[in-house]
Amino acid sequence: MEAGPADAVDEYGIPIIPDPTDSAQRKRQAIIDGALAEFLAEGYSAASMDTITSSSGVSKATIYKHFGSKERLFLAVVGGMLPRTYAGLQPCRATLAEAPDLRTALIKLTTGSARALLRPDIMLLRRLVIGEIDRFPQLGQLWYRVSYDMINGPLVEAFTEMNARGTLATPDPALAVQQLVAVTVGVLQRVRTFSPDAVIDDAELTRVVTSGVDLFLAGYAARPAG
Template sequence: MTNPVETRMTRKRQSILAAATELFLQRGFLATNMDEVAAMAGVSKQTVYAHFGTKEALFLDIVTGMTGVAGDELEEQVADPVDGRPIEDFLKDFAEQQLAIVMTPRLMQLRRLVIGEAERFPELGKRLHAKGPRRSIDRLRKALAHYRERGDVEARDLRGAASFFNWLVMGEPVNDAMLLGDQAIPGPDALRAHARESVRIFLSAYGRKQ
């Protein structure tokens, strides 16, 4: 049976996280205070502190959660390579889904926020990197190992090749959105075209030589 007390606590925690996420993304860390978080969440300030302890801990929890959700979604959307699936199909699927998931105003706002607070909270950058780029690169490395065994990839340094593909896909779109604002996020057709061109370039360098 569901425990009513645990259910209420979970609901309050989710309300706090949702409110704090909106405020942090809109105002930044320093301009957000716990009174505002409590008011927006519909709980007392004591409840906020009971769940998270400090504003810093709440902030870290949000960064970890948002980047983790994006990584989880990519794993759900793109199946690991299996025998018979062409490498080009896998890489196109991976690149297109990664761009669709990451290139959103919300995640770009989070990236800007983390960069702005990186010196104050060095742990932020580490968490964003671990849950974001490093997770994607590690998964790509494992996929490329599968395709190297099949003879579809020629690369001694699989992690280097995976990193190259990751940033070939993400580099320009992310950089433009970070520096030029959300209006610089490409539309779906442009993102798909960029993903496919990234795959073509990558396979020209690392694919099986005829």
């Protein structure tokens, strides 16, 4: 039997939902909003389709008409949210590569990324994906790809350019980017992932990010010849 439109998925296995009419769009958005709230609150297994039906104001038949199954609804809703979590976080390669003070530019960049990625809604989504990674490995693959394309990729290009200019000495720019993220944003993300109520105020965020950037530059800043 040939797969129909309701079975279509992208390269990560995330359902492709056809563009609806205006009326259907409103219903679908109501379903997405209700489902996202329920999945974030309860996880996949405990999430109730009855609750999603009630909160979205549509019938259960309408939900299944749009998404086909609870599994496809979960993948479509969470998979659709992932790219939006990184919207606006793409670093400007040229701005970073041409910054007169690299340390200041890196602190500003990683501080902005940390503030965005530590938002409660994004941390909830992160914990949800981690909790369901065995059941839905495609979500983990998508998260990695989205974060690479929107953050790591542009930084790799910037570091490669700065290598050529003699500003940085990173034999492996891709690894250097991962290390920078790990010792700045990554430190704070780990705390919030496993301790959701941990207090990370501006002073603590600045302390962690600045220390991480200084550690990074201690290893990778270009040294004067001689």
